[in-house]
Amino acid sequence: MVRYIARRIGEAVFVLFVLSVLVFLMVRIMPGDPAAAFMDPSNPDPSVRARIYEQLGLDRPWFVQYFSWIGGIFTGDFGRSLTQPYTVGEQLATRFPVSLELGVMATIIGVALGIPIGIVSAVRRGKLADNASRIVTFLLLSVPPFLIGTVLLLINSRTTRFRLLGFVTFEDDPVGHFTKLLLPALLLSLGLLALVARYTRGMLLDTFSQDYIRTARAKGVLGNGIVTGHALRNAMAPVMTVVGVQLASLIGGTVIMENVFALPGMGSLLINAVNTSDYTTIQACVLIIGALYVAISLIVDLLYPLVDPRIRVVRS
Amino acid sequence: MTVTVKQKAPRSGRTKIASELKLGLGILVFIFVASVVAAVFPPFSPTAIGDDSFALPGGEHWLGTDNLGRDTFTRLFIAAGTTLMISAAATLISAVLGTALGLIAGYRGGIADSIIMRGADVLLAIPAILMALIVRVIIGPGIIPLIIAMGIIYTPTFARVMRAPVLAMRDRDFIIAAQLAGTPAPIIAIKHMLPNALTPLMVQAAITASEAVLLEAGLSYLGQGVQPPNPSVGMMISEFQKYVQDSPLLVILPAIVIVAIAAGWNLIADGLQRTFSPRQRDTFEFLIPRQPLWRRMLTPFIGSGIPAKNSLVDTKKGQK
Numbered sequence: 193m194v195r196y197i198a199r200r201i202g203e204a205v206f207v208l209f210v211l212s213v214l215v216f217l218m219v220r221i222m223p224g225d226p227a228a229a230f231m232d233p234s235n236p237d238p239s240v241r242a243r244i245y246e247q248l249g250l251d252r253p254w255f256v257q258y259f260s261w262i263g264g265i266f267t268g269d270f271g272r273s274l275t276q277p278y279t280v281g282e283q284l285a286t287r288f289p290v291s292l293e294l295g296v297m298a299t300i301i302g303v304a305l306g307i308p309i310g311i312v313s314a315v316r317r318g319k320l321a322d323n324a325s326r327i328v329t330f331l332l333l334s335v336p337p338f339l340i341g342t343v344l345l346l347i348n349s350r351t352t353r354f355r356l357l358g359f360v361t362f363e364d365d366p367v368g369h370f371t372k373l374l375l376p377a378l379l380l381s382l383g384l385l386a387l388v389a390r391y392t393r394g395m396l397l398d399t400f401s402q403d404y405i406r407t408a409r410a411k412g413v414l415g416n417g418i419v420t421g422h423a424l425r426n427a428m429a430p431v432m433t434v435v436g437v438q439l440a441s442l443i444g445g446t447v448i449m450e451n452v453f454a455l456p457g458m459g460s461l462l463i464n465a466v467n468t469s470d471y472t473t474i475q476a477c478v479l480i481i482g483a484l485y486v487a488i489s490l491i492v493d494l495l496y497p498l499v500d501p502r503i504r505v506v507r508s
Numbered sequence: 509m510t511v512t513v514k515q516k517a518p519r520s521g522r523t524k525i526a527s528e529l530k531l532g533l534g535i536l537v538f539i540f541v542a543s544v545v546a547a548v549f550p551p552f553s554p555t556a557i558g559d560d561s562f563a564l565p566g567g568e569h570w571l572g573t574d575n576l577g578r579d580t581f582t583r584l585f586i587a588a589g590t591t592l593m594i595s596a597a598a599t600l601i602s603a604v605l606g607t608a609l610g611l612i613a614g615y616r617g618g619i620a621d622s623i624i625m626r627g628a629d630v631l632l633a634i635p636a637i638l639m640a641l642i643v644r645v646i647i648g649p650g651i652i653p654l655i656i657a658m659g660i661i662y663t664p665t666f667a668r669v670m671r672a673p674v675l676a677m678r679d680r681d682f683i684i685a686a687q688l689a690g691t692p693a694p695i696i697a698i699k700h701m702l703p704n705a706l707t708p709l710m711v712q713a714a715i716t717a718s719e720a721v722l723l724e725a726g727l728s729y730l731g732q733g734v735q736p737p738n739p740s741v742g743m744m745i746s747e748f749q750k751y752v753q754d755s756p757l758l759v760i761l762p763a764i765v766i767v768a769i770a771a772g773w774n775l776i777a778d779g780l781q782r783t784f785s786p787r788q789r790d791t792f793e794f795l796i797p798r799q800p801l802w803r804r805m806l807t808p809f810i811g812s813g814i815p816a817k818n819s820l821v822d823t824k825k826g827q828k
Contacts, residue, residue, distance in 0.1 A: 214642065338726055445637075466645060478638050
């Protein structure tokens, strides 16, 4: 068990290392001049180029650049923004919690709604609840969440006029803070919800036809007892895998959802930075959003053995 | 007098093609044909600015015009064709790369396996949208960078999907027989192993394509995907939001097109799954039974009337 945890953490660290190299190389393997976006093409100003190169650390040897960059990150120093008068670290400090909250809320909503929907769908197979949930989950996999968000906002702006956009900090208004995040989080969770519901249903239907379920029935275990006591636990491990895999697109979805709902998170920061060629900010955002995903998926993996004890034996 | 009787081929021997597959293919073929029409014989130039803004559908402009008087049909279906093309190209690239890597990893095993699968783990740990933005920063925005980014990011999934059946097949008799006959490893992999793992591969391809559609739409919505003046469905939605009062169709039509393309790929995935490995059941099974159409349309509301098979947790009878 300890070995499994250690190996899993080691893998996560390795993934982060590769991501950091990728992000580091991003600015270096660009064809063309990274400073080009900041200069007048007809009349290039060498002092601007010198400033950009210095801020990106491009004026030193490669591996020195990498280690000073990564070393800075460990001390919270992400460099200065190339376009705005602040350090990237300051921006991250206020924006990271928003994205984290959004991602965690969406994950919890997706799992907490997806599993019960899948169970009901499996138990009431072929009935109204099952058919409805199958249609809805299928559609949710085919509709991009930003589209639902945009349409809801447009309808809202013509009719009910709730204040759905924007953000309030927890200190200013704890209730408003959560209500503003609730809709984006719910929309963000829909893809995960749909997949979890579908897999839960499929896995449960599979386990229902297993011998040991028949045995349990023969012993006289009643309907719901079979689901909760016998089938569900065995069906959960593959569902957890789906959660783990789907998290990547959920975390990626925060980038889009923050822009739709004007939330001051990492995603909106990242898109602004991409539009203004603010490379230091892009690097920091990509690395931190990636790290957020790696951390959450690590937690999901470490929860595995709690759900399915067989994994403890197999993996360790 | 001779009577020739044409005999129908016996149905039992043939694979019954799931209706999801037909429906999904139908949707995509329709969109493809419409986009070919829009691209090759456009009724109007997609970029020509007309003096008739916010025209309603019908007459000259089949689907109306936008704020600049550009023809919506032409722009919408060129955009739909672009989306379709990007999703297909990205899927094809990642499927070819991933299948090759998965075959090598599964068949060779050992060090090749470890390297390929660890590499796949690393790539899987990077959200697709981040990879797309990294590539966009390096080589600029546009269609080609999108295809490259998605081609990279979806490769590991195919490697995983391919590796598992290859591992299971490696010690089977027909593979060992081929080895003893002196067949070179690449031939064994392609001729004997690949066909036996085709179903999961095709299903994964369709799922990947639908994910690519949603990702492309999202990126274009943020202005990081397909660039103007090329029309793109995601961009149309973000651009026309502000005109929703003047012409709601300008948002509704692109929305329908995105959902139709993504749903088309998802239907194909479900249909392939159900056609070739029928153990996994039904997305829309209840819509197909041999009952009259009016009865089928009521099924979601009043049930099919057919008792569910193998249902151990039947709530109606036997449970007290």
